[in-house]
Amino acid sequence: MTAIETINGRRVWDSRGNPTVEVDVVLQNGVRGRAIAPAGASRGRREAVDLRDGGTGLRGMDVRRALGNVNGPIAAALAGRDADDQAGADAALRRLDPSPMFEVLGGNATVATSLAVLNAAAADARKPLWRHIADHYGTGPRLPLPEIQIFGGGAHARERIDIQDLMIMVPGATSFDEVMEVTSAVYFAAGDIMAAKGRLAGIADEGGWWPLFDSNEEALETLIAAIEMAGETPGERVVISLDIAASEFGRNGRYRLALEDCDMDTGAMIDMLGRWLDAYPIASIEDPLGEDDVAGTIEFTRRFGDRVQIIGDDYLVTNAGLVEAAAEAGACNAVLVKVNQAGTVSAAVATFAAARARGWGAVVSARSGETEDVAISHLSTGLGGGQLKVGAFQRSERMVKWNECLRIQDELGADAFVGGAPLAATWWGRDNRKGTT
Ligand code: PGA
Numbered sequence: 404m405t406a407i408e409t410i411n412g413r414r415v416w417d418s419r420g421n422p423t424v425e426v427d428v429v430l431q432n433g434v435r436g437r438a439i440a441p442a443g444a445s446r447g448r449r450e451a452v453d454l455r456d457g458g459t460g461l462r463g464m465d466v467r468r469a470l471g472n473v474n475g476p477i478a479a480a481l482a483g484r485d486a487d488d489q490a491g492a493d494a495a496l497r498r499l500d501p502s503p504m505f506e507v508l509g510g511n512a513t514v515a516t517s518l519a520v521l522n523a524a525a526a527d528a529r530k531p532l533w534r535h536i537a538d539h540y541g542t543g544p545r546l547p548l549p550e551i552q553i554f555g556g557g558a559h560a561r562e563r564i565d566i567q568d569l570m571i572m573v574p575g576a577t578s579f580d581e582v583m584e585v586t587s588a589v590y591f592a593a594g595d596i597m598a599a600k601g602r603l604a605g606i607a608d609e610g611g612w613w614p615l616f617d618s619n620e621e622a623l624e625t626l627i628a629a630i631e632m633a634g635e636t637p638g639e640r641v642v643i644s645l646d647i648a649a650s651e652f653g654r655n656g657r658y659r660l661a662l663e664d665c666d667m668d669t670g671a672m673i674d675m676l677g678r679w680l681d682a683y684p685i686a687s688i689e690d691p692l693g694e695d696d697v698a699g700t701i702e703f704t705r706r707f708g709d710r711v712q713i714i715g716d717d718y719l720v721t722n723a724g725l726v727e728a729a730a731e732a733g734a735c736n737a738v739l740v741k742v743n744q745a746g747t748v749s750a751a752v753a754t755f756a757a758a759r760a761r762g763w764g765a766v767v768s769a770r771s772g773e774t775e776d777v778a779i780s781h782l783s784t785g786l787g788g789g790q791l792k793v794g795a796f797q798r799s800e801r802m803v804k805w806n807e808c809l810r811i812q813d814e815l816g817a818d819a820f821v822g823g824a825p826l827a828a829t830w831w832g833r834d835n836r837k838g839t840t
């Protein structure tokens with residue numbers, strides 16, 4: 404065993420220019436591990452708290468309290484512990500703050516600490532992080548199937564359109580390199596289309612094109628046009644993935660698309676999404692209904708769960724217990740795994756495992772506020788058989804994650820790419836050409 408000697412938190416800055424928590428863990432033999440907490444903008448109500456100082460300085464976003472927790476009680480509780488005992492370190496964090504959402508320590512303090520411990524243990528074992536994760540938790544390392552954003556929306560684009568993420572997946576690719584090439588072509592085709600319409604207006608928070616559209620469906624039509632302009636047949640090698648993030652515009656069973664000035668109840672919302680599933684080759688859809696609309700999510704899953712991956716993000720907040728309850732109730736068939744929603748590596752891994760044990764998909768995901776931290780590329784590879792959602796095909800806090808997967812591919816071999824397998828139960832289980840649903 405190698406014991407933790409010191410834990411040191413410092414303030415660094417994320418991709419939106421907000422302060423965030425970085426943690427260095429140094430072991431008694433001098434080996435180090437480092438991690439940075441990301442930050443969401445469309446947050447689930449039940450996810451781990453992103454502890455901010457409030458007040459007027461730095462728009463209330465400073466993290467001095469969270470850093471004080473790292474350098475004070477957390478450092479004291481973890482010093483002397485075996486770095487390779489991740490479960491023990493995470494349990495110690497839990498004992499310090501038993502509140503379900505880490506309201507006392509802050510999920511930003513705990514997630515950076517937990518991931519830094521993991522990195523230190525991997526470094527101490529002289530293993531790349533993905534290998535360390537695979538050896539501890541995995542079923543065999545596989546490079547994930549990416550979901551890559553082409554247009555940003557919702558909370559990442561000042562609600563310019565209501566839908567949050569319009570993405571593509573390339574389940575028909577045979578290598579991770581091929582995914583990158585196809586995505587590059589679609590991404591730049593989408594930019595060219597926007598420019599030709601006089602609607603190129605920069606990018607949203609995760610690097611997707613700014614959504615200067617007159618309706619939400621125009622965004623979908625433009626995505627189809629971009630896929631075609633890139634030389635692809637929508638629904639063959641390339642499919643669409645959406646994050647509706649419906650909690651952002653739906654409450655108490657009412658959904659309001661501001662762009663179309665359209666007010667709907669749950670049934671009308673489900674019907675509208677069903678029409679989209681019929682009209683477009685959508686293989687995956689995240690948070691189709693609000694996080695409080697469990698009955699709606701169950702109904703949506705009953706109607707469409709055999710033909711589309713239905714991911715719970717705000718609804719399930721990387722919580723194994725919520726995944727188990729949702730699976731029992733027949734709500735969703737996949738979960739988004741964001742380590743900072745759970746607050747610790749152990750809880751995130753348990754969520755991934757709970758999903759896979761029920762035959763669900765599991766998508767490891769970045770947040771809209773990101774940094775140079777690449778742990779999620781390793782996590783999705785190490786856990787195996789999964790998917791990875793990082794944002795768009797632009798901006799280094801996004802590209803660094805895709806590039807890290809390419810480096811892992813060099814070590815692991817190109818045939819370690821999982822391909823379309825994660826969508827096998829839904830997309831590849833039916834005739835997937837447009838208009839044949
Ligand atoms: P967030 O959203 O990181 O801004 O909360 C990402 C997502 O909804 O998947």
Ligand code: ZN
Nearest residue numbers: 646648689716
């Ligand atoms: Zn989401």
